Amino acid sequence: MMLSHKKNLCIWLVILLALSGIPESHAAYLSTVTAESALVIDAQSGRVLFSRYPHTKRAPASTAKLLTALVILDDFDLNDVVVIPEAATHVTPTVIGLRAGERYYVRDMLRAILINSANDAATAMAIASAGSESHFAAKMNRKARHLGAADSNFVRASGLPAKNQYSTASDLMKIFRAAEKNNFIMKTAAIKTLNIRSLTGRVVTLKNHNKMLWRDSREMVGKTGWTRRAGHCFVGKLSAGSESIFVSILKSERAWNDMAFFADRYLGPRSQPGIVGRYSVNDIQRALKNAGYFDLEPTGFFGPITKRSVIEFQKAHQLSADGIVGPKTWHVLSQYL
Known part of the structure; x- marks a missing residue:
């Protein structure tokens, strides 16, 4: 009963976020980030990237x-x-x-x-x-x-x-x-x-x-x-x-x-064995979507769904199906941008 209640709350939260015009990637934050207060700032530009109750007083x-x-x-x-x-x-x-x-x-x-x-x-x-x-x-x-x-x-x-x-x-x-x-x-x-x-x-x-x-x-x-x-x-x-x-x-x-x-x-996603170079996760997901292997809007988060999509793409293009976007995979994948 408790799990069903939490699931219903999450569904309603996503609906409300969609109606409010908040991007889907921001909606994902609310279910992914567990911190009750959080602040993320770009070290070079000083731009606020993420903010959740940054001025709420809490035990440090x-x-x-x-x-x-x-x-x-x-x-x-x-x-x-x-x-x-x-x-x-x-x-x-x-x-x-x-x-x-x-x-x-x-x-x-x-x-x-x-x-x-x-x-x-x-x-x-x-x-x-x-x-x-x-x-x-x-x-x-x-x-x-x-x-x-x-x-x-x-x-x-x-x-x-x-x-x-x-x-x-x-x-x-x-x-x-x-x-x-x-x-x-x-x-x-x-x-x-x-x-x-x-x-x-x-x-x-x-x-x-x-x-x-x-x-x-x-x-x-x-x-x-x-x-x-x-x-x-x-x-x-x-x-x-x-x-x-x-x-x-x-x-x-x-x-x-x-x-x-x-x-x-x-x-960008953490380095993995075999990766040479760094590629934007958003670009990877956009290319996968254009190629028909990724059904969601790009989130910039390289998780299990994105990895499975990469593996399917690699299999279809006779590439090593390891879920890693290395130079060979990127060479083929980037053609869909």
């Missing part, structure tokens, strides 16, 4: 750690040393098991914050910077206002749930674009795994929470976050070749799928 989860990193870099040099306070050893996971009295370089604390999303490292640095989390939060909010993030309020350096802590997809994108200018932050956010050491030599292994670093051949660098209240969150930069987009996602059910969808839509 660990995406707040980008702002934490910016404040830390205002206060410390990377080679400074900090001592881990007792308070940082009692923080809710995710943690890396810091021990009271241990000493670390600031650069390694930042790596723990940005790679492993370590709440104990964020708390330790907040106390080292301002004496307490509440005083550090005041620094975070001043920094946010300076960056133009006026619809946010931060309470914890870690982004862990707290009363009256919120941000927006738009504000988080402003914070990320400031962070993007810092070479250390961007290089660190792109690291998959890394070992850091205390000054006495204890080794701590870090593993990035950004699963797209493993799952996708395109560059997807940024900060993830998750709590039950916040859902899955991400803010960062997605790149393929010379093209890039900024993406900010809050309260998503499937953030990795949302990120892949936006990348497919605006950067």
Whole structure:
């Protein structure tokens, strides 16, 4: 009964979108993108490509750690040393098991914050910077206002749930674009795994929470976050070749799928073995439609329907039927444009 109800709602939504004149590709977004707030901006032109409730205040989860990193870099040099306070050893996971009295370089604390999303490292640095989390939060909010993030309020350096802590997809994108200018932050956010050491030599292994670093051949660098209240969150930069987009996602059910969808839509399908060159998905679908192998209007999304259409086209034209649009397939397919 519940599935039937959801199906009926989807059908009515598509009908209403059709009557309203919204393009079919935009209608597809509403059923494909699971984030309750999302903002996608072309990195070169600054043009808004996708927007869904970008100014709605929501829990930021660990995406707040980008702002934490910016404040830390205002206060410390990377080679400074900090001592881990007792308070940082009692923080809710995710943690890396810091021990009271241990000493670390600031650069390694930042790596723990940005790679492993370590709440104990964020708390330790907040106390080292301002004496307490509440005083550090005041620094975070001043920094946010300076960056133009006026619809946010931060309470914890870690982004862990707290009363009256919120941000927006738009504000988080402003914070990320400031962070993007810092070479250390961007290089660190792109690291998959890394070992850091205390000054006495204890080794701590870090593993990035950004699963797209493993799952996708395109560059997807940024900060993830998750709590039950916040859902899955991400803010960062997605790149393929010379093209890039900024993406900010809050309260998503499937953030990795949302990120892949936006990348497919605006950067082209992910690279696959055998592909040489990059072809517009819209052009591929238009050519397939003209050739009689694609019944829909072009969406720019290279999904299972498009792949099946490519395979049928390849079989009919004595091409290798692998579903990949490589040079040989494109040479034949492009004649239908």
